Amino acid sequence: MRITEALMTENLISNTGSSSASYNNTLNQLSSGKRINQASDDPAGTAKALALQGMISDMDQYSRNSDSAKSFLQYSDSQLGSVTNLIQQARQVAVAAANGATGDSTTQAAYSAQVDAIINQITQLANSDINGRRLFSGTATNTDAFDASDATHAYKGNSGALNAQIAPGVSLQINTPGDSVFSGIFSSLEALKSDIQNGNYTSISNNGIAGMDSSLNAVLTTRATIGNKLNQVSDTADRIQTSQLSLQDQLSTVEDVDLATTYANLQLAQNVYQASLSATSKALQYSLVDYIK
Amino acid sequence: MSNVGTFFGLNIGRSALLTSSAAQDIVGNNIANADTDGYSVQSADIVAGPVTTTGLSGSFNSMGQFGNGVAMAKINRARDMYLDQSLRDALSRQGTQNGAKAGLTEVQNNVNEPSSTGISSAMTSFFNSLSDVQNNPEDTGIRATAVGKAQQLAQVFSSTQAGLDSTRVQMQAQVDNDVENVNSLATQIANLNVEINRATALGQQPNTLLDQRDVALDNLSKLANIKTSAQPDGSVNVSIGGTQIVSGSTTNTVTLASLTANGDLKDGSLAGDASALTDLADYQTKMDDLANEIMGQVNAVHKTGAGLDGTTGLDLFTGTDARTMSVNSVIVADPNKLAVGVPTTAGGKPATGDASNILAMYNLKDKVITAGPLSGQTMQGFYTNMVTELGQKVSNAANMSSASSASVKQLTAQKASVSGVNLDEEMTNMIKYQRAYQAAAKIITTNADMLDMLIGMVK
Numbered sequence: 134m135r136i137t138e139a140l141m142t143e144n145l146i147s148n149t150g151s152s153s154a155s156y157n158n159t160l161n162q163l164s165s166g167k168r169i170n171q172a173s174d175d176p177a178g179t180a181k182a183l184a185l186q187g188m189i190s191d192m193d194q195y196s197r198n199s200d201s202a203k204s205f206l207q208y209s210d211s212q213l214g215s216v217t218n219l220i221q222q223a224r225q226v227a228v229a230a231a232n233g234a235t236g237d238s239t240t241q242a243a244y245s246a247q248v249d250a251i252i253n254q255i256t257q258l259a260n261s262d263i264n265g266r267r268l269f270s271g272t273a274t275n276t277d278a279f280d281a282s283d284a285t286h287a288y289k290g291n292s293g294a295l296n297a298q299i300a301p302g303v304s305l306q307i308n309t310p311g312d313s314v315f316s317g318i319f320s321s322l323e324a325l326k327s328d329i330q331n332g333n334y335t336s337i338s339n340n341g342i343a344g345m346d347s348s349l350n351a352v353l354t355t356r357a358t359i360g361n362k363l364n365q366v367s368d369t370a371d372r373i374q375t376s377q378l379s380l381q382d383q384l385s386t387v388e389d390v391d392l393a394t395t396y397a398n399l400q401l402a403q404n405v406y407q408a409s410l411s412a413t414s415k416a417l418q419y420s421l422v423d424y425i426k
Numbered sequence: 427m428s429n430v431g432t433f434f435g436l437n438i439g440r441s442a443l444l445t446s447s448a449a450q451d452i453v454g455n456n457i458a459n460a461d462t463d464g465y466s467v468q469s470a471d472i473v474a475g476p477v478t479t480t481g482l483s484g485s486f487n488s489m490g491q492f493g494n495g496v497a498m499a500k501i502n503r504a505r506d507m508y509l510d511q512s513l514r515d516a517l518s519r520q521g522t523q524n525g526a527k528a529g530l531t532e533v534q535n536n537v538n539e540p541s542s543t544g545i546s547s548a549m550t551s552f553f554n555s556l557s558d559v560q561n562n563p564e565d566t567g568i569r570a571t572a573v574g575k576a577q578q579l580a581q582v583f584s585s586t587q588a589g590l591d592s593t594r595v596q597m598q599a600q601v602d603n604d605v606e607n608v609n610s611l612a613t614q615i616a617n618l619n620v621e622i623n624r625a626t627a628l629g630q631q632p633n634t635l636l637d638q639r640d641v642a643l644d645n646l647s648k649l650a651n652i653k654t655s656a657q658p659d660g661s662v663n664v665s666i667g668g669t670q671i672v673s674g675s676t677t678n679t680v681t682l683a684s685l686t687a688n689g690d691l692k693d694g695s696l697a698g699d700a701s702a703l704t705d706l707a708d709y710q711t712k713m714d715d716l717a718n719e720i721m722g723q724v725n726a727v728h729k730t731g732a733g734l735d736g737t738t739g740l741d742l743f744t745g746t747d748a749r750t751m752s753v754n755s756v757i758v759a760d761p762n763k764l765a766v767g768v769p770t771t772a773g774g775k776p777a778t779g780d781a782s783n784i785l786a787m788y789n790l791k792d793k794v795i796t797a798g799p800l801s802g803q804t805m806q807g808f809y810t811n812m813v814t815e816l817g818q819k820v821s822n823a824a825n826m827s828s829a830s831s832a833s834v835k836q837l838t839a840q841k842a843s844v845s846g847v848n849l850d851e852e853m854t855n856m857i858k859y860q861r862a863y864q865a866a867a868k869i870i871t872t873n874a875d876m877l878d879m880l881i882g883m884v885k
Contacts, residue, residue, distance in 0.1 A: 134840075135844075137846030137848045138460060138461075138847070138849050139461050140842040140843075140846055142461075144839075171534055171539075172534060172539055172813050172814065172816060172817025172820070173531070173817045173818075173819075173820035176815075176818040177814070179540055179813060179814055182540045183539065183546050183806075183809075183813065186540065186546065186550070190550040191554070194558075197558065198557060201561040264565060265564045266564050267779075272767070272776075272778070272779035272780040273777045273778065274563075274564050274777070274778045275778040291777060293777055293779065293780060295779050296560070304785075308779075421853035421854065425853060425857070
């Protein structure tokens with residue numbers, strides 16, 4: 134084939150251009166760390182990357198939801214723990230009151246005051262909140278579950294559920310509406326108080342102590358349920374974390390450059406670029422003109 | 427000394443001198459134009475001069491005709507018509523892919539995916555912020571964050587669409603420019619037809635004009651799929667598909683609409699630019715479809731719930747398409763009006779901890795849409811498909827562009843091997859014509875010596 138100088142020059146320019154473009158492309162991949170910088174770099178990979186990114190964000194969200202559920206459950210449990218202690222104190226008062234059947238009005242008043250204080254403390258605990266969120270008022274989270282000044286201890290909250298999405302399709306009720314736990318406790322304590330005040334010792338030993346025991350049981354049952362939920366949240370959070378790691382790993386496979394391969398490619402592209410530059414510098418050095426005198 | 431004339435030999439020498447010097451000029455012109463775009467290498471078509479038949483009686487009669495020196499019949503222009511057409515077809519195909527690639531790349535730059543700032547991640551952040559509200563609906567700050575995420579989502583939709591709008595303006599300008607170039611090249615070719623026709627009628631070989639016309643045809647082929655047909659009078663007729671745009675000295679002005687209406691436009695950067703423009707319009711329609719679906723779905727749920735103060739029936743998003751999408755200013759001003767819960771009694775306030783409505787909104791994230799343009803897909807899935815489809819188009823155009831570039835490169839090389847100037851070859855011709863000139867000069871000096879001798883004899 135007859136080759137002209139103009140064509141040789143054109144080819145040199147276009148070849149040097151394409152080898153410098155491939156060098157530049159490899160450098161870009163290495164410096165960004167990403168194999169896919171635009172959808173066209175790998176359309177199928179882009180679809181996968183977008184789906185994985187979405188799933189990873191979802192997992193992040195589930196982790197946050199779990200954290201929030203966990204703190205709500207843990208706080209509920211610790212408040213109910215305090216309630217347990219208070220009921221145990223009330224039981225001791227009941228036992229003492231039943232045994233000390235002396236009819237001493239000063240002692241009676243002291244016992245009754247103790248029970249009253251316990252009722253007040255339990256009311257405070259029942260009204261406790263986390264971030265302005267009442268633990269035991271159902272969804273009426275801005276309302277105290279029980280009014281301290283209300284001797285009937287009527288439940289002011291509702292039976293609504295606070296739910297947490299802790300995993301795809303898994304919605305967990307994290308709250309315990311206060312009436313189910315506290316109403317029985319309050320009525321037992323009120324009964325105890327009035328028995329003490331009335332010096333009704335038989336009723337204290339027959340019903341009062343038993344009332345405290347059943348109250349303790351009610352709290353413990355609730356705490357057991359909360360404990361189970363805490364376990365469920367922790368287990369789910371662990372699973373979410375594991376799948377998050379695996380999704381991150383998959384995303385990295387799709388999206389990130391393989392360093393070893395890319396370094397090798399860079400070296401190759403560099404060599405080719407150097408060779409094409411050196412060929413260009415040597416090109417068109419000779420022509421017949423050099424030999425015509 | 428022959429009996430054809432005393433100075434006959436001198437005339438032969440003169441014709442040889444003139445011819446070799448003219449051939450040398452052609453070599454010079456070739457070298458001068460070695461790097462000129464569209465120049466076709468020229469060569470001297472040298473023929474023997476007219477003959478002289480001796481009119482005298484005698485022994486010379488039997489010798490018949492005497493050669494009368496040398497002459498240059500014409501200046502040849504190296505050109506291969508078949509290669510010209512093949513190269514033009516390849517240039518058209520390359521134009522299609524380059525046009526589509528440039529336009530679609532511009533669209534893709536606006537789309538900016540996969541990234542942490544695109545629509546995909548804004549959608550995910552928005553929906554996840556709703557889940558945060560569910561965790562703590564009492565917290566005005568968290569509600570405000572969710573409203574902020576909704577604003578971000580609306581903003582990324584409107585700014586992406588605005589970016590695509592300005593890309594569309596640029597691409598439309600490019601298409602208009604292409605059409606204008608097609609028409610102006612057609613005019614140029616028609617004008618050259620006239621000049622070539624005139625020169626040909628005078629029996630001249632208008633090489634420079636022919637080169638110019640071929641350059642114009644090459645440039646036109648980059649814009650559109652042209653076919654040429656050479657006419658006996660030296661002019662060429664040019665057509666795009668079934669539309670004749672140059673016919674001798676007249677042109678037929680075309681528009682994009684006139685070319686696409688008949689399906690004439692198949693290749694060339696005009697076709698590529700126009701197809702990218704169509705793809706862009708398609709993408710923008712999908713952006714609007716998606717924005718409308720998000721607004722419609724979210725608003726429908728939002729309306730059924732109520733804010734903390736009992737405000738109900740509000741839209742969260744306002745606007746009629748991606749460009750105008752924004753968040754209801756009433757909710758922006760008071761995030762407590764975000765309809766997180768559902769009142770238990772009509773006209774009442776929802777419980778502060780009730781997050782049932784926001785959960786329903788959050789669940790829209792994975793809802794498979796059952797009607798309209800997104801039918802059968804989730805909103806996120808629809809968007810992923812949009813982006814992937816665009817990426818696939820860019821990637822195809824880029825691959826096909828480099829494939830067609832390869833064939834253009836090869837045909838250019840073939841054409842250069844026919845029409846290009848090779849300096850070594852020209853140098854060789856230069857030596858050849860230099861020697862021919864030296865020899866012709868020798869003919870003249872020898873004839874002069876012979877005449878000297880003749881004149882000396884008379885003394």
